[in-house]
Amino acid sequence: MKFCSKPFEQVHLDPGGGVRVCSWTDESIGNVLHEDLEVIWHGEKANKIRKSILDGSYLYCRAVSCPYLENDSLPDLDGKELEKAVKIGYAPSKYSVACDFTCNHSCPSCRDGIFCGTDDYRKNLKRELDLLLPYLNKASHIITCGNGDVFSSPLMMEMLEKLEPQKEDLKIQFETNGALFTRECWERIKHLGKYDLSFTVTPNSFEEHTFQYLNGGHDTLEKVIRNLYFIRELKRQRIVNILEISIVVQDRNFWELPDFARRCIEDFEADRVVVKPLYKWFCLSDDNYWHKDILNPQHPYHKEYLKMRQDPYLQNNDKIFFWGGNNLHTSQPHPAYRYKDYLRLLSEFADIADIEDKIREFFKNRQADTIYIYGDMELSSLIYLLLRPVVEVEAFIARDVSRTEICKRPVIRMCDYQSKCGDLLIVLNYQFYDNIMRDLHFRDFKGKAVSLLELKKALYKEVC
Numbered sequence: 001m002k003f004c005s006k007p008f009e010q011v012h013l014d015p016g017g018g019v020r021v022c023s024w025t026d027e028s029i030g031n032v033l034h035e036d037l038e039v040i041w042h043g044e045k046a047n048k049i050r051k052s053i054l055d056g057s058y059l060y061c062r063a064v065s066c067p068y069l070e071n072d073s074l075p076d077l078d079g080k081e082l083e084k085a086v087k088i089g090y091a092p093s094k095y096s097v098a099c100d101f102t103c104n105h106s107c108p109s110c111r112d113g114i115f116c117g118t119d120d121y122r123k124n125l126k127r128e129l130d131l132l133l134p135y136l137n138k139a140s141h142i143i144t145c146g147n148g149d150v151f152s153s154p155l156m157m158e159m160l161e162k163l164e165p166q167k168e169d170l171k172i173q174f175e176t177n178g179a180l181f182t183r184e185c186w187e188r189i190k191h192l193g194k195y196d197l198s199f200t201v202t203p204n205s206f207e208e209h210t211f212q213y214l215n216g217g218h219d220t221l222e223k224v225i226r227n228l229y230f231i232r233e234l235k236r237q238r239i240v241n242i243l244e245i246s247i248v249v250q251d252r253n254f255w256e257l258p259d260f261a262r263r264c265i266e267d268f269e270a271d272r273v274v275v276k277p278l279y280k281w282f283c284l285s286d287d288n289y290w291h292k293d294i295l296n297p298q299h300p301y302h303k304e305y306l307k308m309r310q311d312p313y314l315q316n317n318d319k320i321f322f323w324g325g326n327n328l329h330t331s332q333p334h335p336a337y338r339y340k341d342y343l344r345l346l347s348e349f350a351d352i353a354d355i356e357d358k359i360r361e362f363f364k365n366r367q368a369d370t371i372y373i374y375g376d377m378e379l380s381s382l383i384y385l386l387l388r389p390v391v392e393v394e395a396f397i398a399r400d401v402s403r404t405e406i407c408k409r410p411v412i413r414m415c416d417y418q419s420k421c422g423d424l425l426i427v428l429n430y431q432f433y434d435n436i437m438r439d440l441h442f443r444d445f446k447g448k449a450v451s452l453l454e455l456k457k458a459l460y461k462e463v464c
Helices: 037-041 044-054 079-085 119-137 154-162 183-194 208-214 221-236 254-266 286-292 302-309 335-350 355-366 380-387 430-442 452-463
Strands: 010-013 018-020 094-097 141-144 171-176 196-201 240-248 272-276 320-322 370-374 393-398 409-413 423-427 448-451
Touching: 010 037, 037 044, 037 119, 094 119, 119 154, 154 183, 183 221, 196 221, 208 221, 221 240, 240 254, 254 272, 254 302, 286 335, 335 452, 355 380, 355 452, 370 380, 380 393, 423 430, 423 452, 430 448, 430 452, 448 452
Parallel strands: 010 094, 094 141, 141 171, 171 196, 196 240, 240 272, 272 320, 370 393, 370 423, 393 409, 423 448
Antiparallel strands: 010 018
């Protein structure tokens, strides 16, 4: 069976003490500031996620952003391999330490400015790292990545300086923008040089102006290039085993991808070049995301992006890894047009004569046992009020729940929704219908679904 090992061996540590099994799930399994890690590791929430792996539902996973699910690259284990893989120790063996937002850059795709934590933030972070250190000393694999840059964080650096690994075969992965990993920085943590070290460096561009724009106007490209050559030197000395250089492809840098990959491989001797799609993270507004997301077929430069992908250097190069495979993002008009479409759609509902009779006939023909509304949006309550005189809506379903109820009906997270054959979902956000259905079917959705746009068209057709 296809198997993900992360819930059976790893924890991902977030700022504020939050614990997940990996960064591609939104499901928290506990908080190390409030309970012991061993208790969290063996707790009900962690076991619930493990069960979703073993039953093949992957209920709590983000299918669209996980590179293993996107590329269908999870290993296929036989019975004996699976029996060995599901055994868990008293504590995790692998730790993804992403518990500090501190970063020396302010990439527009990530944040609005340089993060400055409060005294309470730093106090809690120090406590979190102090609690983790005994576990990290016993770990087989440590990843320092994610929410900030490890080399910009005084407390993360302090933790690395204190680290006294007990396992000689320990693997340590560093993820950084590359600006601060200097020879002086290395001197502080060079006691870790005897372990299996790997680096992921994300400059995003080797063009000065583009580099400056994409990191928020901090540092110089020269500094990053100098440090990349230093990592290459450590790699030639066999101190660093793996060098990975990544790029988040977006409107400002997609055109340089072939030259970027060539330089990574030929100049810096990178073992792998990772091409990541842009996801709607942190502070990105709908408008900014639309303008940056080159994988959107409606982006003005999308055709140029597809043309660039045909470059001979990118074809069949086993050192270049496309994080999202060849998957494109859902075709989306600009948010202003989407909002306009919703308003027009609502007005068209209002123009349908005998709409209650039409709605009643629509649901009768589909023989639905239970009706849900998928979407926690501004128009959720309006659609509910439209349907309420005719049919009973069981609940609202949403990926990210911002409220517990709408019009006194409960709001259920997608990962907690257990579908039945008689379910019918009215998907409000029809602009993202394909993505939503992909996630639902990935979770073994058993019912039927219809978009709000399809509902309107069906009712209008019957009127005509």
